[in-house]
Amino acid sequence: MDRIRVGVLGATGNVGQQFVGMLVDHPWFELTALAASERSVGKRYCDVAKWRAERELPSEVGEEVVLPVDPGKVDADLVFSALPADLALKVEAEFADAGFVVASNARSYRMFDDVPLMIPEVNPEHLGLLEVQQDTRGWDGCIVTNPNCSTIIMVTTLAALRGFGLESVQVATMQALSGAGYEGVASMAILDNVLVHIPMEEEKMETETLKLLGEFDGERVIDAEISVSASCHRVAVMDGHTEALWVKMRDDPTPEEVREAFHGFDADLHDLPSEPERVIIVRDEEDRPQPRLDRNAGGGMSVSVGRIREGIRYIAMGHNTIRGAAGASVLNAELLHKKGIL
Numbered sequence: 001m002d003r004i005r006v007g008v009l010g011a012t013g014n015v016g017q018q019f020v021g022m023l024v025d026h027p028w029f030e031l032t033a034l035a036a037s038e039r040s041v042g043k044r045y046c047d048v049a050k051w052r053a054e055r056e057l058p059s060e061v062g063e064e065v066v067l068p069v070d071p072g073k074v075d076a077d078l079v080f081s082a083l084p085a086d087l088a089l090k091v092e093a094e095f096a097d098a099g100f101v102v103a104s105n106a107r108s109y110r111m112f113d114d115v116p117l118m119i120p121e122v123n124p125e126h127l128g129l130l131e132v133q134q135d136t137r138g139w140d141g142c143i144v145t146n147p148n149c150s151t152i153i154m155v156t157t158l159a160a161l162r163g164f165g166l167e168s169v170q171v172a173t174m175q176a177l178s179g180a181g182y183e184g185v186a187s188m189a190i191l192d193n194v195l196v197h198i199p200m201e202e203e204k205m206e207t208e209t210l211k212l213l214g215e216f217d218g219e220r221v222i223d224a225e226i227s228v229s230a231s232c233h234r235v236a237v238m239d240g241h242t243e244a245l246w247v248k249m250r251d252d253p254t255p256e257e258v259r260e261a262f263h264g265f266d267a268d269l270h271d272l273p274s275e276p277e278r279v280i281i282v283r284d285e286e287d288r289p290q291p292r293l294d295r296n297a298g299g300g301m302s303v304s305v306g307r308i309r310e311g312i313r314y315i316a317m318g319h320n321t322i323r324g325a326a327g328a329s330v331l332n333a334e335l336l337h338k339k340g341i342l
């Protein structure tokens with residue numbers, strides 16, 4: 001299999017660093033370009049990235065010179081985007097138009113009718129939208145997106161429960177600081193505190209979920225008919241979003257049946273390199289999952305669940321910058337490659 005040359009747009013940020021960490025030794029992808037803002041362009045990556053990913057920054061990557069986010073300057077077949085949303089709207093279209101495959105974390109294109117919003121274990125058939133997208137927009141490349149970090153953790157668990165007939169979901173989140181980006185939340189605001197509003201987060205959870213669990217009819221995705229109500233909060237945890245969920249289902253399953261559905265959930269992706277051994281890990285201890293103990297399960301790609309009670313109520317937890325961001329995009333790109341789209 002030929003190696004695919006990949007670049008990272010927004011490589012110096014929180015999510016960009018996780019991309020770099022996941023791509024340096026990737027069996028299919030070769031990291032050929034690191035791009036960021038004018039503040040970083042022309043400087044060595046190790047001098048401008050405030051490195052905090054799980055693994056050490058390899059010295060050969062640290063010596064790389066940062067490029068501008070310009071399709072003419074980036075030598076790659078695919079770019080992973082970890083750009084701020086307002087910028088991503090313009091830049092991702094320029095890259096797709098120039099023939100690049102863009103795997104994006106930003107919210108900018110997630111809800112467009114012709115753009116796949118993907119979790120490979122949940123809705124791989126939505127990749128069919130790429131044909132519609134290229135016909136509509138006349139791009140040689142394309143854009144595929146992954147959901148918001150809180151949404152992906154919740155929807156992965158809901159996908160395991162689809163067979164019981166999902167009717168309504170209520171969720172309260174406790175979200176990590178890294179979800180706000182490096183400069184995101186002032187220490188004076190978050191220490192000894194809980195922030196009870198995260199701009200646009202509740203709307204994203206309530207709308208993206210319907211598209212992700214919707215049906216692709218060959219031309220478009222028809223939203224799932226589920227009611228979703230979210231309340232989102234920022235807490236002083238470095239990485240790992242925790243969510244308390246209440247789920248109503250037509251078949252009214254018992255907690256034991258729900259536990260079995262989580263435990264048995266297997267996406268059958270046939271060995272994508274970043275696919276965790278278990279998509280969902282059931283924690284039976286009464287005080288799990290917890291971010292510090294469970295966020296790195298499955299290399300940060302597994303979602304942990306626990307405290308499954310009558311109702312049905314449970315807790316879900318996952319690594320927001322890996323499963324909720326960089327890892328989600330890398331898994332999308334692996335699926336594209338496996339399907340021959342790259």
Ligand SMILES: NC(=O)c1ccc[n+]([C@@H]2O[C@H](COP(=O)([O-])OP(=O)(O)OC[C@H]3O[C@@H](n4cnc5c(N)ncnc54)[C@H](OP(=O)(O)O)[C@@H]3O)[C@@H](O)[C@H]2O)c1
Nearest residue numbers: 010012013014015036037040082083106149179181182325
């Ligand atoms: N953090 C999460 O858990 C998470 C989860 C899912 C999705 N996302 C999304 O992923 C994206 C990145 O989030 P983040 O948390 O990694 O943010 P971040 O830490 O603030 O990083 C932003 C990145 O974008 C670059 N950038 C900023 N302005 C730019 C400009 N004008 N031109 C070119 N590059 C520019 C920055 O480069 P410089 O260093 O040079 O300024 C940096 O590399 C956002 O769209 C976010 O909503 C984040």
